[in-house]
Amino acid sequence: MSDGPPERDTSAPRTSSEFARIDVIRRLLTEGSPLAAQVLLGIGDDAAALAPVDEPLVWTVDCAVDGVHFRHDLMSFEDAGYRATMAAASDLAAMGARPLGLLASLILPRGLSDADLEALVRGQRAACDTIGAPLIGGNLARGRELSITTTALGATPRPLRRDGARPGDELALAGPVGLAAAGLRLAQQGGPVHAEALAAFRRPLARIEAGLSAREGAHAGIDISDGLASDLGHLIRASGIRAELDAAALLTDSLREAATLVGADPLDLALHGGEDYALLVAGPSVGALPGFTRIGRCMAGTPGTPEILLASADGRATAVTGRGFDHFT
Ligand SMILES: Nc1ncnc2c1ncn2[C@@H]1O[C@H](COP(=O)(O)OP(=O)(O)O)[C@@H](O)[C@H]1O
Numbered sequence: 012m013s014d015g016p017p018e019r020d021t022s023a024p025r026t027s028s029e030f031a032r033i034d035v036i037r038r039l040l041t042e043g044s045p046l047a048a049q050v051l052l053g054i055g056d057d058a059a060a061l062a063p064v065d066e067p068l069v070w071t072v073d074c075a076v077d078g079v080h081f082r083h084d085l086m087s088f089e090d091a092g093y094r095a096t097m098a099a100a101s102d103l104a105a106m107g108a109r110p111l112g113l114l115a116s117l118i119l120p121r122g123l124s125d126a127d128l129e130a131l132v133r134g135q136r137a138a139c140d141t142i143g144a145p146l147i148g149g150n151l152a153r154g155r156e157l158s159i160t161t162t163a164l165g166a167t168p169r170p171l172r173r174d175g176a177r178p179g180d181e182l183a184l185a186g187p188v189g190l191a192a193a194g195l196r197l198a199q200q201g202g203p204v205h206a207e208a209l210a211a212f213r214r215p216l217a218r219i220e221a222g223l224s225a226r227e228g229a230h231a232g233i234d235i236s237d238g239l240a241s242d243l244g245h246l247i248r249a250s251g252i253r254a255e256l257d258a259a260a261l262l263t264d265s266l267r268e269a270a271t272l273v274g275a276d277p278l279d280l281a282l283h284g285g286e287d288y289a290l291l292v293a294g295p296s297v298g299a300l301p302g303f304t305r306i307g308r309c310m311a312g313t314p315g316t317p318e319i320l321l322a323s324a325d326g327r328a329t330a331v332t333g334r335g336f337d338h339f340t
């Protein structure tokens with residue numbers, strides 16, 4: 012019998028200790044880029060430290076849970092990390108904030124290998140590089156299912172709220188709606204491929220630049236996570252108004268193609284499919300802002316009339332019914 016160290020079972024995926032994993036995470040998140048100017052202290056101490064900012068701070072948290080927001084068997088760990096980070100950053104975009112830094116709390120199931128964790132962190136890093144803000148700390152723990160909880164901190168002179176839209180305002184969108192829901196269904200079906208729809212689901216983009224460009228002229232804003240009708244509903248109820256959407260403005264050739272592949276109505280996907288993380292804003296002439304498309308208008312709230320109307324090309328307007336994603340129904 013050898014009295015040397017036990018040989019590692021090379022067939023089993025490698026799972027290093029907590030502290031070895033934190034070292035790897037730190038390397039993957041920091042290598043190749045200097046510490047951002049606003050970061051006084053990043054990964055490695057009891058908490059991160061940021062330099063003071065002379066503006067209101069905007070602060071949000073969001074989670075991505077395996078089986079609820081993604082399925083690890085249908086999505087790479089890299090995509091899961093990227094997407095979770097973008098979904099959190101999207102709430103900063105919706106507030107018209109510039110991101111300062113993020114924190115991530117990871118729950119890892121026992122079997123998740125070092126390679127899987129590294130892929131996940133590479134996805135987080137790619138999202139951070141895209142939005143231009145670093146991930147500067149977090150937490151690691153073992154748990155039954157994989158989850159990624161991300162907090163994002165940003166700053167803006169005037170947070171863009173949900174409750175400022177007024178009758179007469181235009182409604183405008185930055186980014187597609189409906190494609191991500193089509194992408195999710197395609198991934199679940201495992202059949203035909205529509206690259207744009209799959210990318211919309213796996214690699215959404217937080218519309219940070221659009222949010223910054225909208226904050227001067229827009230009266231209100233929200234990001235579309237649960238579905239356009241559902242999230243527009245939050246904005247108009249908060250603002251005490253009604254809205255009319257222009258059906259033609261929501262449909263693109265790409266959405267029509269993807270909808271055909273999954274056997275869905277493209278308008279239904281555009282109105283009720285979630286997780287594109289498009290940015291919806293209301294304000295005078297917001298449709299002319301760079302990166303935005305006009306999709307409708309705001310009207311005075313009248314008791315007893317539908318909250319959201321959909322105007323079709325022939326000029327008819329119908330009430331929007333049906334609902335977006337809800338975690339508890
Ligand atoms: N567990 C909670 N504790 C406190 N506030 C919460 C909680 N969950 C949601 N909220 C608040 O409710 C509001 C709506 O949340 P949500 O619909 O999740 O927003 P979003 O879709 O932008 O992520 C937000 O202001 C959020 O901070």
Ligand SMILES: Cc1ncc(C[n+]2csc(CCOP(=O)(O)OP(=O)(O)O)c2C)c(N)n1
Nearest residue numbers: 073078079080081082195236237285286336
């Ligand atoms: C496996 C799987 N099933 C269903 C969905 C659809 N889905 C899950 S959460 C969600 C809405 C957005 O997530 P939420 O946590 O509500 O984001 P928030 O509104 O808090 O930003 C949708 C459309 C999915 N992404 N993955």
Ligand SMILES: [Mg+2]
Nearest residue numbers: 102105233234
């Ligand atoms: Mg939001």
